[in-house]
Amino acid sequence: MWKFIVRRLLITLPQIVLLSILVFVMAQMMPGDALTGLIDPNIDPAAIEEQREKMGLNDPWYIQYGDWISSALQGDLGQSFRFKMPVTDLVEQRLINSFWLGLVTLIFTYIIAIPLGITSGRYNDTMRDQLITGYTYIGFATPLFIFALVMLWVGGFQLGWFPTGGSVAPGLEPGTFEYALSKFQHLLLPGLSMALITTVNTVQYLRSEIIDTKQKDFIVTARAKGASESRVYNRHILRNSLLPIAAYFGFEITGLIGGTVFIETIYSYPGMGLLFMDSVLQRDYSVVTAVVLLFGIASILGALLSDIILSLVDPRIRIK
Amino acid sequence: MRKTSWSKALLALLLVLLLALAACSGGSEEGEAEGDSGGSDSNKSEDSGKKLYSIDDFSAEKTNEGEAIDGGHLKFGLVTDTAFEGTLNWNFYSGTYDAEVIEWFDEPLLADDENFMYTQDGAATFETSEDGRVFTFTIRDNVNWHDGEPVTAEDWAFSYEVIGHPDYNGVRYGEDFTNVEGMEAYHNGEADSISGIEVVDEKTLKITYKEATPSLLTGGIWPYAMPKHIFEDIPVAKMAESPEVREHPIGFGPFKVETITPGESVVYTKNEDYWQGEPKLDKVTLSVINPTTVVQALETGKVDTVDSFPVDQYPDNAEMSNVEFLGQIDMAYTYIGFKLGTWDKEKKQVKPDPNMKMADVNLRKAMWHAVDNNAVGEQFYNGLRWNATTLIPPSHPEFHDSENPGLAYDPEKAKEILDEAGYEDVNGDGMRENPEGEELVINFASMSGGDTAEPLANYYIQSWKKVGLNVQLLDGRLQEFNTFYDRVGQNGDDDPKVDIFQGAWSVGNDVNPAGLYGRDAIFNFSRYASEENDKLIEEGISEASFDVEHRKEVYNEWQKLMVEEIPVFPTLYRSELVPVNNRVQNYSIAFEWSGLHEIAVTQEEPMKAE
């Protein structure tokens, strides 16, 4: 088992290096660079050209890559051109925001998915199940950005129950109780909007797992032995159906730090998703590279975690 | 049993769906009745036009109603779908959103008037020498930084030293600096100080310029100081990322920065020691608002006003009861440009090429005649953008030649011109061939972004098709921002596939067209140059042009030349609208306005829409 994990981690290394090279090559292929956005008659093109030269944007990619990797090995991921600050500081700020938003979303997702999935699976093809299934269909067909916008209009502005944007109320001192409370309040509406849409996958998955499990031999045996219906569900079916969901958890971790462009844009919430999209669109490559690598490492670790959980759940997928 | 429940479920789903639909349409009717009263009815009938607005009906100044209270807390919205960068210093910022944030707490030392000329009303006054090359500035005695230190001539000189420094990593080093004597030597590291800048005494600064031009008086001087006592010990390359810029910046403006939440919001408190007098407001909060929710934020009083309002949302919200819409002509225009040459990277100047596809002026003239920009302005923008005539927009009333009508929409004339110039349809496919009888396909590059970008580009293509010109969208689609400017030639590598392009320019304080249409301007994307043009541009910034009347004549000539030669033709002028809550007093969006300290409110909380 440990050997397996170590080996998987070792394989990760070349993947990450390959990815970083790919990012640099693509950066070269993408039209424009960090300074293209400054086309403005008030700014002297010569000054832009000078900065371009200074930042090495005119060098071929392998030279830029060499510069980057040698400082990256010393823990320096470079400067963001757009924000004019070290990439590590910038990513840290955003990562914390995205982490909390992701966590709240995840909790909401499971709070919604588990009871709905269980009800739907246990009483399949009843009215209750139909309603829940109906909800999942609507969830599938509703685009997140429209839903989030309507939620904000209704919950934030018309009813005034929630704050309407940002990650914290302006003017609060970090570290105080009010600050933490305000942060939490700002997470509720975006987290809920996202969870209501993304949870439908988990509901569907749980439903079909339960339907599958309840026809398996061991359940039939348990029933035949006279176990009460609630005992059968709580003890046997639920445990077996939740395990695959747990295996999914590894992937959810990636989402946790990835953030989502849609939610973050609409709620003006400065997180990773927004940072990544802006950086790509504005060609702030030092940020792009750092974020892509961070995502890459996270999702490789997530996949590894999923595989480990799966192997614990299902001995047929043996880890050698 | 199961079957029936399934169909029941389907029925239930359909019901839910219908309800949702009803809710949607119900909501929208309500909204329309609210926001578009009268307009919605006429919208439905076919021929009656839609609601039209004119920028002349808007004022840049807020009308005051009621009695102002003491103190108060203004809520300001920054409309953007990204986070602001947080480089909060005039010498280092590059994004416009950062500028909006800085304006509240720091200001230029020189004020300007409605014609963008420097005045003696700012935090510093100035005197010019006989030959116009030497400026002597005197900073007023009561101008102090937020930490109590006086703003000195040293501080002003310091910003020149920082921006000119070889390690400087911003983009502000331009004409305003290179024109200072000794700046280039300092910039190249050959000198330790700038010979043209002299600190006479604590409050007096003397700057000597290499050349005297009228541009110096309209935005040609870098008017921002930088607190030397704070930045002195920070290396220039590290300044932009320092907490002194990002976390607790100071200035000498009417408000002080209290807290900053990176990328989201800033809280300011009043600067009691402000040189123009104590501000009336106690507190200002600036926060980022997404453009899709700006209307709701205004209606519910979450913000009093915003930096800019998406003009396309105006017609549906014109009747919002708790705000007054201020408006003025934007310093920008949209244009269509023709590729007339290439960029010579060696000589760093444009190289006109008479063999280009668009080289025939008659073809360009016909294309201008073929498009109906009044209709575009009215139908797409409800009159809030309108037909443009010359390349100096009316936002600069002194230099915009309102007598010059440009070229009017006249498709018949366009056809006539084309016929005469030999562009005829020889193979009978309905499309004109060039005078040599070869197929003429014109590739049109246009930028994506904004809802109307695509229908607008397609409308132009259709209009040209109507006069028999075969214009195709480059690659069949709009170009993303970076792609567009790369292909049009922001690096000098013009894509030969581009024949014509649609872009927009915002115009600086100074109307001098050299930066956009000069022979050595890389932003001269049409790569047009002529001796007449060179002469007029030079004349516009000559010493004779210190006389405004003379300068006006020169620029009228230049505007006329552009209408004759048509390297580009302007399509639309734009308006800028800003809603302001009714409780706010003494507010203005005029460019020359600098009365942030005068703003007052009549009640504690913003008014809400009924």
Next chain:
Amino acid sequence: MANAHVDTAQTDTEVKTPSTWSIIWREIVRDKVALISLIFLVGTTGFVYGISMFLEQSEIVTVDLFAINEAPSEQFWLGTDYGGRDIFGQLIIGTRNSLSIGILVTLMTGVIGVVYGLVSGYYGGTVDNIMMRIVDFFLILPFLMIVIVFVAIVPKYSIWSFSLIMTAFLWMGIARLIRSKALQERELDYAQASKTLGTSNFKIMFTQVLPNLSSLIIVTMTLNLAANIGLESGLSFLGFGFPETTPSLGTLLGYARNPQTLEFHWWVWVPAAVLIFLLMLAVRNVGEALKRATDARQRRG
């Protein structure tokens, strides 16, 4: 589930295949909802592909300055958008384009994913390990960046090129799924027995293991099809959707990201939203029926 496959595997697959189809057919006919869904699907598909042969795409997307944002009327059954373009015509062509994309992407991801997953899972061990690391690599590729590069490079942004790029990012899910099932399958007696008898790996994979996974494949692909309709709406939100001259359900829906359109011009996006919903619903209903048909214990009647 695995047990069920064991008994099917013992009968000859070649005789079994037609009867699988007849079971499916019987199940669908029995399930009225699935039948209605199927008829709706076939009807809509036939209708949009048929009608759009007579519709001139370039005419529908012609900008009309004097008919901008008109509400539904006799002339424009479903109103017009902000370019004065008829929504009804766009809806028909858009549905055709979206269906084409959905089908293309589903088929391509299906074929790649099944073959890849089968090979990886069947061989297991080192082969599996390497192949799965390649999948991991695909999972970490920066989607947005690649799309931007792709859009900048391809000269024509067509349905085909769009489907290809989406396929490149969507085949991994099905590959992982099939691989995990194939891992289980190859441990089962029938596969082991075949192997001992000297049957070639290729033959075992494609004639014995694959048919046992067919139900899973059909169901997954049907459900994927449902998800792949309207796939491009997210991309148009980010500004990399199709040009508006190539309407699709996703772009029509994407217009709703403008708050004005969302609130005041419902006719632009609601029909597309409803249609996406109905198509997904129908595809899934058929998919569920298929699932039951292929799983003896859930079969009805």
